[in-house]
Amino acid sequence: MEDSLTTTAGTPRAPRVRAIAEQHLDLRGPLLPILHEVVAEFGHVDRSDVETIADVLNLSVAEVHGVVSFYTDFRTEPPAAHHVALCRGEACQAVGAQALFEEVTAQHRDSSTVEVHEVFCLGNCALGPSGTIDGRLRGRLNAESVSTAVAR
Amino acid sequence: MTTVWVPGDAAAVSVGADEVAAAFEAGGAIVRRNGSRGMLWLEPLVEVETDTGREGYANVRPTDVEAILAGTASGLGDLDRHPWLAGQQRVTFARVGVIDPQDIAAYEAHGGWAGLRRALGMSAADVVAEVTESGLRGRGGAGFPAGIKWKTVSESDADLKFVCCNFDEGDSGTFADRMLVEGDPFTLIEGMAIAAYAVGAAEGYIYVRSEYPHAITALRRAIETAYTHGYLGHDVAGSGMSFDLHVRVGAGAYICGEESSMLESLEGKRGEVRAKPPIPAISGLFGRPTLVNNVLSLAAVPMILADGGQAYAALGTGRSRGTQVFQLAGNIAQGGIVEVPFGITLGELVNDFGAGTLTGRPVRAVQVGGPLGAYLPPDQFGLPMDYEAFAEAGAMVGHGGIVVFDDSVDMARMARFAFEFCAAESCGKCTPCRIGSVRGVETMDRVIAGDDPHGNLALIDDLCNTMTKGSLCAMGGLTPMPVQSAIRHWPEDFIADGHASEEARP
């Protein structure tokens, strides 16, 4: 995939990742902030990024790999165009989140442009079912309002 | 020109507050953004400044703006006198929803920095003593006396110490930390500065879950402002004390709300739970003595220092002193924040403040204290909110989250979900939690399918015993609590004949 080697601006990926990592070197325990920034810029963490970051931080590749694989935020595949995350926490389940999740998941099962994930709690537990659609928090969701928001 | 307050709180925004704010601006009003009053069922809850107070308007949509500005819409009256708020005793949340969270002058005008100033004039040991006297217990869930923890860190000898704020509020049904930070971030900053002074820490970290982008933005802005105004940095409030405060963002791992796993994550590692001892107060972040407290614990500190530990201790019941910020969530008519002294009953919270379910159907179950907390039936509504009383009832107050379910809930599904959540969020370090959670889901599936339900419930009981007694941390250790409470109180949901076998009853 093209963005595994270059940034959207066409600059090579590895030097950019190196620069990101180096910018964080004065922090204590800089790995998570670096990975966040790589995901923010490139959408995912590539294997080559793991190697670059390990080199800058003087960690082993295995260690960085282990950290990346622990946290759900550090995805290793490029994201789809639209991202729906629906809460399956108890508070949202109390107002129908489970059915909503199943319906929306089924609706986009074969979609290449919309990916649906579960999350556990967005801190919006009095206004459930909650979710984020392309990163934006929404409350009192139903299948219709999810569709409208995705289409927007 | 009319001044209107439109909450910038994530919950309000999630139901259209930004669009409403834009409409007010377009309509020529001066728009100010406050935190949420915590009356979430009314969001977006807009307040219009009048000579007599701030007139509230509930569930405002952009199309309502014209009428509100024209004075033709019907409002809720002066919000400060609204019975739902008037029935509370807001200490930690005193400023939330009232002021512009980023307005440091307003913060000071509403009593901000008084606690810090007083603390800086005292010896560190006296500050610790004040916190001890307040009876404050950790609001993150465990309820450990804050004073003891502070004292341990303050007496640990090290070249560098840390104060860490656990803002990884991952329990479903809890959102008080988020609302406090979004609605009054300087309170947390002040609390951390006081804590740093008391224990001798030079650096602080706030570990925020990445699911809280609004809070992260609010916190970063407020920290920058606090630096500009000299409340952080090399000379805190002119005292000569040096304190740097950093925000660190989690990455989608519930377990990082467990303090040792949070420390691992802050160090840039896999968020695996550490075995104790050593306790973080002696060997915490990067092996240094570290004070780890929850947002609400630290946010209570400025008031404790400003008004004295005794004033705080005067509130509450038994060994549960001060106020607790309860969060009403799930299937509830009036969901939101209720800050009251400990001792209020569960029923008062659910029925009086919460007004029953949103669907209007009878309440069947309430889960208190997050995904690891027990499910309680309405016949336990007389329980006072008190750490010890809850523990005695096989339940826990936890972080004060209360999730209400109506009579459509299938408790076997909820018990299964407890295992499923544990399987999804276990760090995987200890065996009972790592494997037990998945076996719990599988076994509960067999129960639900009617496959030897008695035998499988007996197996679940054995599994719960292994997890409770064998797990390394509360994740595996407490997952049995919702499971076993559900089986205990609603056996009919597990066994077709409506009766769980005797041996399966915990």
Added chain:
Amino acid sequence: MTAHQQPVLPPEIRMGNDIARQFAHLPEREAAEMIATHLEKFWEKRMLRHLLTIADPENPDIDPLLIHAVSCLTVDDVDHEELLEPSGG
């Protein structure tokens, strides 16, 4: 491969020169005595004898200090007292 090789000195001269250069910073007499002691302590007698026969003062490839040291050698009458120190190798 021999095409690369430089004119080869007899090994005793090459090694003797190497030793001599290590002592060049000292006053000549002291240096010569120390070189001679080293040679007697570590060199086999036939090497010392060979060195004596080829140490031609006119030979520009021989370090003059080595020539001086050779004159201090008492090949057939090594002073054993000097050699009693343990040495390593």
Added chain:
Amino acid sequence: MTTYAPEPDLGTPLGQGADVTVTVDGHTVTVPGGTSVMRAAAEAGVSIPKLCATDSLSAFGSCRMCVVEIDGARGTPASCTTPCTPDMVVSTQTEQVTEIRRGIVELYLSDHPADCDGCARGNCEMQGLARDLGASTVRYGFGQRHTTDLPDDSNPYFDYDPAACIVCSRCVRACSDIQGTFALTVEGRGFDSRITPGGTDFLSSECVSCGACVQACPTDALVEKSLVSLGMPTRSVDTTCAYCGVGCSFRAEVSEGGDVVRMVPSKAGGANEGHSCVKGRFAFGYASHQDRQLKPMVREKITDEWRVVSWEEAIAKVATGFKSIQEAHGRGAIGGISSSRCTNEEVYVVQKMVRAAFGNNNVDTCARVCHSPTGYGLNQAFGTSAGTQDFKSVESADVVLLIGANPTDAHPVFASRLKRRLRQGAQILVADPRRIDLVRSPHIEAAHHLPVLPGSNVAFVNAMAHTIVTEELHDLEFLSSRCENVEGYLEFIVRPENSPEETAAITGIDAETLRSAARLYAGADNAAIYYGLGVTEHSQGSTMVMGMANLAMITGNLGREGVGVNPLRGQNNVQGSCDMGSFPHEFPGYRHVSRDDVRGTYEALWGLTLDAEPGLRIPNMFDAAITGSFRGLFVQGEDIAQSDPNTQHVEAALRAMDLVVVQDLFLNETARFAHVFLPGTSFLEKDGTFTNAERRINRVRPVFESKTGKSEWEVICEISTALGYHMAYESAANIMDEIAATTPTFAGVSFERLDRDGSLQWPVNEAAPDGTPTMHVGQFVRGLGHLSETVYVATTERSTRRFPLILTTGRILTQYNVGAQTRRTPNQTWHPEDVLEIHPADAHMRGITSGDLVELSSRVGTTTLRAQVSDRMPAGVVYTTFHHPVTGANVVTTENSDWATNCPEYKVTAVEVGVANSRGSTGLHTLREPIR
């Protein structure tokens, strides 16, 4: 030899605090404070079930099998992570904890292959616990498995089967905490957690195949391939590794059929404390390799075919040949070379044969070409020829100055210890032309890399000392009380020509960097110097050793833990072979042949008169062979035709001799020039002792009978006897008794004592009955430490227009020296050929890219090898290893040597490099000619 039982595992390390007394299941036990309840129980003889705990690692607390009840404490804490507190009362076998343990085992079994009863290991700790707890049924039915990954068999020595893995992380922790490589991690989280070498297979990962993970694994997930193919061992023998000078202790575990199943590092081993490297742990297969020549052979001319003969015939030929040479050309026309690969006892009898039966002192050892300057230099400075510390000492060092050594490749087990200390916060200064791994690798970063140019070591060490003295960082108290020639030295060292600024052009080290390094070294509470052949193999190797001794003396860094001057010896018994008198000027214990008292001792015991004059050193033997006065050579276990410099010269010398006798495992390069080949024994057949770099005398015990029918010392005795000097011993122990009786530093050493105590560090005598871990405490062996004026004298080997680059040589982790052993093992997988490392600018200028075949030429020879462009190299310097005879790196090295000891100047050769095919070469070959 013992029947097979795994080494006991006490669960966690001991604590280090003040003693506490606790009661475990009614047994009272006293342990150091900080000791876990689990360990205390083990000390009291109570075994608590455990899976994630092992006594080589700190407690982790993940398996939860070890829960116990403690009076007055809440719940059921894990005994591994719970420290003992005074008067604690612990119950380890209550119904409650048994129930929890059964529940956990049932969970493990539910995620484990159903057929795991048949696993190769046979001592799977998990299965054992399940049996003990009677927890064999799994009520959970057919559920998910944590992984469906297939086994990874990419590593040549061990397999990883994720399905059998219980995710206890012992392997991950062993890799990080013990080995310090961090090649393993847990991937995923929760139930999905699985162990991976960083998301790839083992062979392509960062793994260095040290075996620590295999050692740590409690199940069959990580298991030696040999265990799968040979089955469980039935007996074990404690012995010592025969690779580098670290001298790791191993248990050789042997199958029913007599094959070595695996080498397991011993926790009791003083040098390794349970750790190992890829060579010692796995690369022992050469001992049974088909290439081994097991029968004596002779031939008249080196162009003849070999003829297998009886031992009697071979020995008779050796004796007759040597006698006739002596008759024709004199007593001094023959000599012998002993081997640092061989045992102390074997080396001792070789030097005895030369001195007594040959009647001369023409005995030398392969230490000549590696650490002879250490012997000379340390002897001059301190009065004895050995490193000052034990390896454990590094655990107390605050600053380590590493010079000309690459321990992660050449001394891996010591490197792991050093890295652990560095991770604890000690600092390291690396003086090496190459950017070696210790300059920067995961969790290790040198305070300074000092890229000292080959040949400039003395200028460098003088600049360090100059800085320390002129900045008044030196320890005047130590100097005045413990050293001599202080004024002379200080006057010398403060001269401007020794300043960092003046020497920068010589050393290539920036003056400010050097000053900063000097301050760090001088300012440390404990600063230690470790060094290798990058110090000794120079024209000023001996001077440099004295320079380092000076540095330690002026800063007072001698005579206690954590300090000192420490050579990292190349071979397993370099120290021992030097100790055993195999130098032409010294008897055992470093005593000059001219000493009448010493000669008197041996003359009385051996019953003859001994030569009082030094004999020939190895290079002198070659020179004398070429001039015709040296005509017969006995070579034991050293492949001089591959390992010694200037191969053409060595070969010419060998060709010139009338009788060359080679005793070795294999028909090596030297054997091409031999007339008699005597088969040698591998370390698995030897009975004796090796002495490692920390002067530790370790037992080597036979794992199987000699494949040649004789011990090597027996062969030497027979040759000696055939030559007319009767030599006989009952056993190797008997030889050690003679060594002890005649060598003061070995006075207290005997096999009996070693078998009882494990190992001893010499001197072992009346003054130090239990040996001497740290030398020169209070005073030096020679009395006052001697400060030498170490004047820098440039080598004559300089880069020229024709040979503009400098070649330096070294080792790589998986191969060993001339490769005779490792090339005959799967270690070839990692390093199948020698490569030439070259700086990108030098490569670019010559049109060289990585992988190209290049010609490497010096003024003495040319060879061909593959290039690897590497920014680890400084510009102007190229590097290669000498593990492969096909490369023959020594074809290009020269006759230059250390002025004092004639140790070859391997580390500095002026060379030129060019793409091979551009000069008409066609492939990878050497210019060495076939014999016929």
